[in-house]
Amino acid sequence: MTANPTHLVVGPPRHGVVTFALDLAASLDRGNRPAPTVRVDDWTDLDGALDRVGRTDGVHLNFTDRLFGSTPRDAADRVVDLVGHFTSAGVRVTATLHDVPQPADGGNYHQRVAAYRTVCSAVHGRATNSEHERSLLAESKVARSADVVVVPLPLHLGEAPSSRPLVERRSVAVLGFLYPGKGHREVLAAMADLPRDVEFVAVGEPSAGHADLVEHLAESARAAGRQFTVTGYVPDEALSAAVRRVSVPIAHHRHVSASGSLNTWIAAHRRPLAPANRYTIEHAARHPGTLRLYPDTGHGMRDAIASALDDPDSTWLTADATSGSAPADTARLYMQAFDRWHD
Incomplete structure (x- = not known):
């Protein structure tokens, strides 16, 4: 059987998990059978959307608790009800799990x-x-490893820019939504000994409820005599240009488990700095030449940023950089998994 499940995509359009889910559905090639997709912008509208799925080979979700309910338990209960709804009609439900729990989640972990x-x-x-x-x-003890399939995020290196943009002002930049734990505070602190003319740039917009983080960062930057810029939302068609304009790309996410922002840097032919941890080491092994890892300490980050400012070429991909999971590979692995799950 060649399964072609419906992708039930829940969440606001700019959320990274939603973007991934829609890109995945668009990448699946079943000949003349495009992957059916049902969009729901908010979990509060999910129950009313179930009937829009119609007849299908199966249903696939991209799950993170924050997109499916007001609390982790509420989100889980909603998925259980959803699975029950479709199972009663003989339809299987599968899921890609994002933002998986880790002890660094703090009080919300359990x-x-x-x-x-x-x-x-x-x-x-x-x-x-x-x-x-x-x-x-x-x-x-959420699930046994044998019961979980790993399908790496797709990474398309694309073509190198014909020329690099002229850098009018040196900068260090973090990409993605602003929220606690993304690394903005730590990066700004690590810049303390750099010349004051090196700007700190947040490429992105604050996550809902975290506008206060922008105010805190701006106050800290002013106290340090450093320019701080928040770009706000950058549309997809302008994103490559935006991330090519900065001097030093860095991804210091404190709780990273799989990172779309890393891949966005790399797709624009940047080679971002990242702390050495279990995920980034896995990423670097799968995609040789795409990351510059540094020891996950304040001193390690300070040295890495200073080194990158002194050697701007090191922040760009070289000809030997390699993607170990091209978009076509990711699509193929998902289609194989769907054929097993929805047989």
């Missing part, structure tokens, strides 16, 4: 573990975007 365990028990097939995430699920 609630998230319970929620993800409930979801994994309810669905008929499970995937993560990294070996690191699969290991986190096993370590938290």
Whole structure:
């Protein structure tokens, strides 16, 4: 059987998980059978959207608790109800699990573990975007590694720019939504000994409820005598140009388990700095030449930023950089998994 499940995509259009889910559905090639997709912008509208799925080979979700409910338990209960709805009609439900629980989640960790365990028990097939995430699920006793398929995030290197933009002002930049734990505070602190004319740039917009972080960063930058810029939302067609204009790209996410922002830097032919941890080491091994890893300490980050400013060429991909999971590879692995899960 060649399965072609419906992709039930829940969440606001700019959310990274939603972008991934829509790109995945668009990449699947079943000849003249495009992957059916049903969009729901908010989980509060999910129940009313189930009938829009219609007859289908199956249903696939991209799950993170924050997109499916007001609390981890609420999100898990909603998925259980959804699975029950479709199972009663003989339809299987599978899920890619994002933002998987890890001890660094703090006080919310145990609630998230319970929620993800409930979801994994309810669905008929499970995937993560990294070996690191699969290991986190096993370590938290959410799901056995043997019951989870790893399908790495797609990484398309694209063509190198014909020329590099002229840098009018040196800068260090973090890409993506602004929220605590993304690394903005740590990066700004690591810039303390750099010349004051090196700007700190946040390429992106604040996550809902975190406008105060922008105010805090701006105040810290002013106290340090450093220019701080928040670009706000950058549309897809302008994103490559935006990330090519900065001097030093860095991804210091404190709780990373699979990172779309890393791949966005790399797709624009930048070679971002990143702390050495289980996920980034896995990423660097899968995609040789795409990251510059540094020891995950304040001193390690300070040295890496200073070195990159002194050697701007090191922040760009070279000809030997390689993607180990091109978009076509990711699509093929998902189609193989769907054929097993929805047989």
